[in-house]
Amino acid sequence: MIYLNDSRASYFLGPLRGVGETVAEMASALSEVLARLGQDGAYCLGYSGGGFGALIFSSRLGVQRSLVYSPPTIIRESLPIVIRNGANLEGLLSPEGAVDLSHLLQGSRIPMIRIYFSGGNEHDALEIENISQISDLDIRPFPDMVQHNLIPSMIARGLFGTHLEWLVRG
Incomplete structure (x- = not known):
């Protein structure tokens, strides 16, 4: 398992000490680590900025x-x-001058991605709306929830383990 912490709160856009200065450098370094570990499968898990x-x-x-x-x-x-x-944002900015996942994910090979969010949280719902046109994403709202941090509720509802099973099931 590789655990990354973005202590600068830069949404993993860099630099990340010991990993790289740019997204491209970090992706390359992480790919090398995965190759050295001999991993047959790799998965990503993240919440909020870590989700980004x-x-x-x-x-x-x-x-x-x-x-x-x-x-x-x-x-x-x-x-x-x-x-x-x-952060060095070269090649990451959309024509509008933002780092926009709807722009960056278009045309990419997208793995199976499942996204949960609080449907009752207006800000979270707007963020998801931004990428909702990407058909390869499995987007799942929790309409009855308003808190941004879903993980404590997922644990309390007994869903977090089920979600993790989905993540690593082959």
Whole structure:
């Protein structure tokens, strides 16, 4: 298992100490680690900003599946902070000047990706709407929930284990 922590809160857009300065460098370094580990399968799991990271790396790493909770899908308001934290966004900006997953995922080989979000959380719903036109994504709202962090509720409802089983099942 490889665990990444983006302590700079830069949505895994870089730099990530010991991994790389850019998304391309980080994807290359992670691919090398996976190859050295001799892994037959790789998976991504992330929540919120980590979900953004899971989505941006899923196609770049050739993972089998990704499980994501409440991800932002377009980095626009936080972009000045991300840049100030050292992210090199060359090749990642949409024509509108944002880091937009709907733009970055179009035309990519998308693995099986399941996304859960709080349907009662207006911000989360807007983020998901941004990528809802990508047909390869399995998007699943929890209409009765409003909290951004779904994981404690998934654990309390006995669903998190089921979600993890889906992620790693071959």
